[in-house]
Amino acid sequence: MHVIAPQAVDTLIRLLSGDGYEVVGPTRRDGAIVYDRVGGLEDLPVGWTDEQAPGHYRLRERDDDALFGYVVGPHSWKKYLFPPEETLFRLTRQPDGSFVTEPGPSDAPRRAFIGMRACELAAIDVQDRVFLGQAVQDRGYAARRRDLFMVAVSCAEPGGTCFCASMDTGPRAREGFDLALTEVIDATQHFLVAEAGSDAGRAMLDRLEPRPASDTEQAAAERVWAEAPSMMGRSMPGDAREVLNRAFEHPRWEETAERCLSCSNCTLVCPTCFCSQVEEVPDLEGQRTERVRRWDSCFNQEHSHLVGGPHRESVAARYRQWITHKLATWHDQFGTSGCVGCGRCITWCPVGIDITEEVTAVRRDPEGRG
Numbered sequence: 001m002h003v004i005a006p007q008a009v010d011t012l013i014r015l016l017s018g019d020g021y022e023v024v025g026p027t028r029r030d031g032a033i034v035y036d037r038v039g040g041l042e043d044l045p046v047g048w049t050d051e052q053a054p055g056h057y058r059l060r061e062r063d064d065d066a067l068f069g070y071v072v073g074p075h076s077w078k079k080y081l082f083p084p085e086e087t088l089f090r091l092t093r094q095p096d097g098s099f100v101t102e103p104g105p106s107d108a109p110r111r112a113f114i115g116m117r118a119c120e121l122a123a124i125d126v127q128d129r130v131f132l133g134q135a136v137q138d139r140g141y142a143a144r145r146r147d148l149f150m151v152a153v154s155c156a157e158p159g160g161t162c163f164c165a166s167m168d169t170g171p172r173a174r175e176g177f178d179l180a181l182t183e184v185i186d187a188t189q190h191f192l193v194a195e196a197g198s199d200a201g202r203a204m205l206d207r208l209e210p211r212p213a214s215d216t217e218q219a220a221a222e223r224v225w226a227e228a229p230s231m232m233g234r235s236m237p238g239d240a241r242e243v244l245n246r247a248f249e250h251p252r253w254e255e256t257a258e259r260c261l262s263c264s265n266c267t268l269v270c271p272t273c274f275c276s277q278v279e280e281v282p283d284l285e286g287q288r289t290e291r292v293r294r295w296d297s298c299f300n301q302e303h304s305h306l307v308g309g310p311h312r313e314s315v316a317a318r319y320r321q322w323i324t325h326k327l328a329t330w331h332d333q334f335g336t337s338g339c340v341g342c343g344r345c346i347t348w349c350p351v352g353i354d355i356t357e358e359v360t361a362v363r364r365d366p367e368g369r370g
């Protein structure tokens with residue numbers, strides 16, 4: 001373990017930019033912390049924190065200069081690896097009437113992600129299984145994933161809707177990163193403990209001129225890791241998969257549907273949801289067409305359109321599909337949970353529906369007797 005000064009994060013961003021990376025990290029915009037290009041420390045939300053609860057998100061100024069004193073916002077890294085809209089291929093009519101097919105542009109700049117939380121590393125592992133772990137790999141995702149440089153941050157102050165500790169995906173970043181940082185800040189000290197997770201991370205850490213962590217500094221980082229889980233606002237029951245597998249006809253889904261607006265916010269903010277639709281976009285002369293993929297949601301009625309119409313017509317059916325897929329059948333399909341406990345779907349649900357509360361309610365009353 002090594003120690004770097006807060007200012008070294010600025011050096012890190014500038015070195016990565018100089019090496020040709022497009023550096024993306026947390027920044028403050030429109031009253032939220034979102035992910036966008038960053039050029040230095042001045043772009044990070046230094047001295048800010050977020051307050052999160054079901055259907056509630058507010059930024060507040062901190063009384064210190066913490067670099068990473070907040071948790072996750074409405075954006076996830078998904079928007080870079082699996083963009084909301086992507087041209088998959090183009091067909092162009094030739095003079096002899098045949099068509100030439102070209103792959104869509106591969107939007108794959110070398111990117112560095114700064115400030116990734118442990119739950120977000122886990123979410124990328126989940127999406128890797130979806131897009132790369134099947135018989136056919138997703139070409140665009142593979143290209144965007146290949147040369148990533150990932151700088152993780154272990155959460156020191158989890159939020160009110162976080163529950164990654166109960167999903168075993170955080171809050172300490174343990175693997176899947178090039179560099180991991182743990183921020184230690186109090187009235188007398190402010191430093192970051194840095195760990196390399198790859199050769200590229202080790203080489204970059206050397207360029208930041210770190211010094212070995214003393215026993216006291218190491219103990220301070222260990223305190224952060226030990227205390228953070230107890231600050232989580234929520235917890236998912238460990239037997240969620242079994243509970244939901246037995247609850248297909250549970251009356252809870254109708255009750256939840258009375259509140260659910262079927263707005264799809266929960267799926268759009270979720271770092272693992274991958275539903276999409278494809279559309280043909282032809283030109284007016286009929287000479288060229290593009291096949292475009294866009295994010296979709298299982299909360300949209302038309303997403304379940306098969307022969308004869310949608311087969312999940314009710315909101316209850318769509319809510320049940322989402323929660324049982326996330327926490328139960330995802331295991332059967334991809335060998336892991338589809339939920340990493342980031343809490344975004346709870347915070348950004350306009351009516352505050354809480355995935356942990358839903359599972360707890362069904363678990364408490366498995367027969368739905370009320």
Ligand code: SF4
Nearest residue numbers: 270339340342343345
């Ligand atoms: S289901 Fe909710 S808590 Fe789980 S990963 Fe998706 S947004 Fe995060």
Ligand code: SF4
Nearest residue numbers: 260261263264266349
């Ligand atoms: S659970 Fe909440 S966020 Fe999701 S579709 Fe329903 S109202 Fe929208």
